[in-house]
Amino acid sequence: MAAAEIRRVRKSVNFRYDGRNGNEKTKGENMFPPFPEKRAAQACEEIARKIDSGEIGVIRVTKESEERKDAGMMIGALVCRDEDGNETVIASNSGTARRLDLRGTEILSLPSQYAEPVASAEEIARALSGNDAEIHRLTEEIGSEKNAEKRRGLESKRKILCAQSLANVHALYSFCCADGKTRTLRDICESHNAAMMMPEGKLPPTGTGDCCAPKLLHHAFKNNLLPVSMCEFFVGNGGTKKCEPCDERCGILLPAMLGLKILFRDDDICAIDKPSGLLSVPGRTEKDSAETRFRRLFPGSPAQPAVHRLDMETSGILILALNRESQRAMQRQFENGDVRKEYVALLDGVLAKNGIPAHGTVETFFRLDVENRPHQIWDAENGKKAVTEWQVLGVERYESPGGTARNATRVLFMPHTGRTHQLRTASADAHGFGIPIIGDSLYGTKADGERLMLHARRIEFTHPRTGVRMTIECGEAF
Incomplete structure (x- = not known):
């Protein structure tokens, strides 16, 4: 495989989401497109051509602001399939000030639908009207106030009113999701803030919900349509340019609407960031799982698409296959030890006090405790050998949900084998470190509101079809 191709592929998948800084990327600017783009991109190009020719009109809904005058617009297309296999194209544009006029228009020789804004411009205007006059008055007063202390007081009042207005707007937004449920923007943001360990009550950016992607998916799920292909384009004086869903706004909404945060996807495999608390595969009684949600989005995938497992309480990268050939090839790599994985954990204490060096490798032997499933117990004779390499990254202060702080x-764990609860037992058991991972309900203690501080942050493997060696990274939220 040519080095140039390896660099190209790695550039597209070697992301790092720095969860501790709030779902930011240090590599890559936008979240990975959740669905194939080719057909939807063709639809976007057709829409752009028809806008240019006047076949598709752009209707102005609200008065154009000076700063937005002559600005381009984002358009998006979603090719969908109904329960009978009939296809349609849903189109939309970002924002609420303009809308596409698709009346009587076919796209890709398919019937077209327009995805209306989740909240209309009129509804937004009414939500803002209560504080609007006072915010403008304060802005004028701030501009003329010479006393710095008084100016800060006025700015504080304005900030409170702006936050109230933004909350009023956010209350208008509810989204139909892939699982058939409707979720409010507030609930989505609360879940996002908790998962990313961000401050409670943190508001999303202005305009969250007005991008093309959430409008298109909301319309599809509301009408029981299955997404097949989705793409977004910027259309302006300089021509058209393909874009991807943004991290800032869509990075909050799309994982909640789809049920999965997709890190990478092509025609063969998909990598997701599995949240803590979600099963990798369906259980005996609990059917919700990463596999269940994946097959809802990609029903043509194998019946058991996950090619490896993560514990329910462990978060991080999980690989799923989109076809049987890739499933078999990926499973062989895991069986043969050709996949390299890295995990990050936060251990409940200081390893150095137990005489543990900063780097090393430990061998442990555990088996299932048949009377206390799924607990694993030490058994030097009958236990399965597990080999774990570790590297201490540092000692820090941890604050529990209850507010108490400790060291x-x-x-960084680099497992050389793939045994059940390998890292949890290596940490907690006296034959390993003797210090459990924080939030471990099986081998340590878990306080109310606490999660297992274990995250699969990096995986390296060979692509099952192209043969390219790939690396995918996803930083921990803790």
Whole structure:
């Protein structure tokens, strides 16, 4: 495989989401497109041509602001299939000030639908009207106030009113999701803030919900349509340019609407960031799982698409296959030890106090405790050998949900084998470190509101079809 191709592929998948800084990327600017783009991109190009020719009109809904005058617009297309296999194209544009006029228009020789804004411009204007006059008055007063202390007081009042207005707007937004449920923007943001360990009550950016992607998916799920292909384009004086869903706004909404945060996807495999608390595969009684949600989005995938497992309480990268050939090829790599994985954990104490060096490898032997499933117990004779390499990343102060603080050790784990609860037992058991991972309900203690501080942050493998060696990274939220 040519080096140039390897660099190209790695550039597209070697992301790092720095969860501790709020779902930001240090590599890549936008979230990975959740669905194939080719057909929807053709639809966007056709829409752009028809806008240019006047076949598709652009209707102005609200008065154009000076700063937006002559600005381009984002358009999006979603090719969908109904329960009978009939296809349609849903189109939309970002914002609420303009809308596409698709009346009587076919796109890709398919019937077309327009995805209306989730909240209309009129509804937004009414939500803002209560504080609007006072905000403008304060702005004028701030501009003329010479006393710095008084100016800060006025700015504080304005900030409170702006936050109230933004909350009023956010209350207008509810989204139909892939699982058939409707979720409010507030609930989505609360879940996002909790998962990313961000401050409670943190508001999303202005305009969240007005991008093309959430409008298109909301319309599709509301009408029981299955997404097949989705793409977004910027249309302006300089021509058209393909874009991807943004991290800032869509990065909050799309994982909640789809049920999965997709890190990478092509025609063969998909990598997701599995949240803590979600099963990798369906259980005996609990059917909700990463596999269940994946097959809802990609029903043509194998019946058991996950090619490996993560514990329910462990978060991080999980690989799923989109076809049987890729499933078999990926499973062989895991069986043969050709996949390299890295995990980050926060251990409940200081390893150095237990005489544990900063780097090393430990061998442990555990088996299932048949009377206390799924707990694993030490058994030097009958236990399965597990080999774990570790690297201490540092000692830091950990604050529990209850507000108490204590010292903790951040550790990078590089497992050389793939045993059940391998890292949890290596940490907690006296034959390993003797210090459990924070939030471990099986081998340590878990406080109310606490999660297992274990995250699969990096995986390296060979692509099952192209043979390219790939690396995918997803930083921990803790």
